[in-house]
Amino acid sequence: MKAAFLWSFIGQYFVVTMRTIAVIVIARLLTPNEIGLFAIAASILALGQAFRNMGIAQYLVREEDLTREKIEAALFISWIGCLLLSAFLYFGSSLLAQFYESLALTELIVVLSFTVLIIPFGVVAESNIVREMRFKRLAAIEAGSAVANVIIAVVLALNGFGAISLAYAAMASQIASVIGLRLCSTNNSTYFPNTKGLKLVTPSILRIGGANIITLIGQQGQPLFIGKVLGPQAVAYFDKGFAVIQLLNEVLFSAIQKVLLPLFSEQAKTGEAYKASYLKITSICLAIAWPFLAYLQLFSELIITTLYGDQWLAAVPLIPYLCLGAAIFNITRYHNELLISCGFEKQVLTTNIIVVCISLLSVAVFSHLGLEAIVASLLLASFTRLFYASFNIFKLIGIEYRDFIKVLLQNIVVLGVTILPALLIIKLTTFTAFYALGLSAILSLVCWVSITELIKHPIHISQLAMFKK
Numbered sequence: 001m002k003a004a005f006l007w008s009f010i011g012q013y014f015v016v017t018m019r020t021i022a023v024i025v026i027a028r029l030l031t032p033n034e035i036g037l038f039a040i041a042a043s044i045l046a047l048g049q050a051f052r053n054m055g056i057a058q059y060l061v062r063e064e065d066l067t068r069e070k071i072e073a074a075l076f077i078s079w080i081g082c083l084l085l086s087a088f089l090y091f092g093s094s095l096l097a098q099f100y101e102s103l104a105l106t107e108l109i110v111v112l113s114f115t116v117l118i119i120p121f122g123v124v125a126e127s128n129i130v131r132e133m134r135f136k137r138l139a140a141i142e143a144g145s146a147v148a149n150v151i152i153a154v155v156l157a158l159n160g161f162g163a164i165s166l167a168y169a170a171m172a173s174q175i176a177s178v179i180g181l182r183l184c185s186t187n188n189s190t191y192f193p194n195t196k197g198l199k200l201v202t203p204s205i206l207r208i209g210g211a212n213i214i215t216l217i218g219q220q221g222q223p224l225f226i227g228k229v230l231g232p233q234a235v236a237y238f239d240k241g242f243a244v245i246q247l248l249n250e251v252l253f254s255a256i257q258k259v260l261l262p263l264f265s266e267q268a269k270t271g272e273a274y275k276a277s278y279l280k281i282t283s284i285c286l287a288i289a290w291p292f293l294a295y296l297q298l299f300s301e302l303i304i305t306t307l308y309g310d311q312w313l314a315a316v317p318l319i320p321y322l323c324l325g326a327a328i329f330n331i332t333r334y335h336n337e338l339l340i341s342c343g344f345e346k347q348v349l350t351t352n353i354i355v356v357c358i359s360l361l362s363v364a365v366f367s368h369l370g371l372e373a374i375v376a377s378l379l380l381a382s383f384t385r386l387f388y389a390s391f392n393i394f395k396l397i398g399i400e401y402r403d404f405i406k407v408l409l410q411n412i413v414v415l416g417v418t419i420l421p422a423l424l425i426i427k428l429t430t431f432t433a434f435y436a437l438g439l440s441a442i443l444s445l446v447c448w449v450s451i452t453e454l455i456k457h458p459i460h461i462s463q464l465a466m467f468k469k
Helices: 002-029 032-053 056-062 068-099 104-116 119-131 135-158 164-184 198-230 232-270 274-298 300-308 310-332 335-341 345-369 371-377 379-397 401-428 433-454
Strands: none
Touching: 002 135, 002 232, 002 300, 032 104, 032 164, 032 198, 032 232, 056 068, 056 119, 056 198, 056 232, 056 335, 068 104, 068 119, 068 198, 104 164, 119 135, 119 164, 119 232, 135 164, 135 232, 198 232, 198 345, 198 371, 232 274, 232 300, 232 310, 232 335, 232 371, 274 300, 274 310, 274 335, 274 379, 274 401, 274 433, 300 310, 300 433, 310 371, 310 379, 335 345, 335 379, 345 371, 345 379, 371 379, 379 401, 401 433
């Protein structure tokens, strides 16, 4: 287990490094309008891919009795969804471009429609690698995919291709990923789409996939709605503000998330203490996420201008609301993985439907007040998800609410002690933002290490026994 987390982290760190380089360069080569157009096209593709995938990869990882018949039935669903999506994007590209009143979207969507056709070639191989927890191989594949993405995006942008450079980069990344998956898969069997096992796999795939679709509708529906009401530039500012929040997710939490579904599934099958594992992982994530988000809010202007340049200052007012929403979300971040591993896909689907409905309704109601009002209104959805996810964890999984509250209180203490130096330096000194950030970060790190040791927090090195398997 320790090796699985280690290689997942290594792969994720490399990917994040490459993406950060690309984002910093691209943000200076393309205009907010061009980046906003690609964000709209990418949101359309992401929504479509949810329908194409339908939770197939998660099903193949979780299923205990995985026969050839089930694999080929799942592959059939993947191919049908993929072909339908590609056709929809290709033939509907002009209509979508007209809807957003930008002909430049047509070419973007056409390129992305062909990218969809590449994905099914790697779905079985990827699921097999994750199921066997061979994250060293997965890290190498993701690294190759990230390199391809960055090289194509930067080279084309430097040569004046504009927003279409990001679409071609996405295609190159997908091709590199599929090639890597096919070469690194430990199962060399050839699978062909087949309808024989559809009755066996369809119910679970639909429930898991439905939950994924609903979640993505909430995530990608926001920029799509903003793009229609406020225009591509507003989407770009929202995207850049959200991207800063996502830094921690990409650096740390995505790496953890890759391991959790196979981990919880295995623990649930063998009767191991997956409840204790969930609480420990949640506590570790909060100990990192909450101080990070607090610092991000305090030094948001410096961070935005350093990463993306002065042309993105309009994203700064969005950061406080996005940070608070992320802090709430992280309390039950791995709720879906836990419930799916224990067979509660229906409850995940129900929770996601409620949260997404509230999210999109908030965006619609507050859209006339501007971008900042829209982002602030999304906090209602964050609180709603916290309520329903906590209820599921207590009722279905059987985690005691006292243990859950203990985790929250422990991390509130960690947050308070860690962020205190930054608050004092900002309040009592006249340092520039750069020097204030540097000095307070050093002092906060010392406080963070001290308090986690003092209260015997699970993140402290002496407490990480769960990763030593």
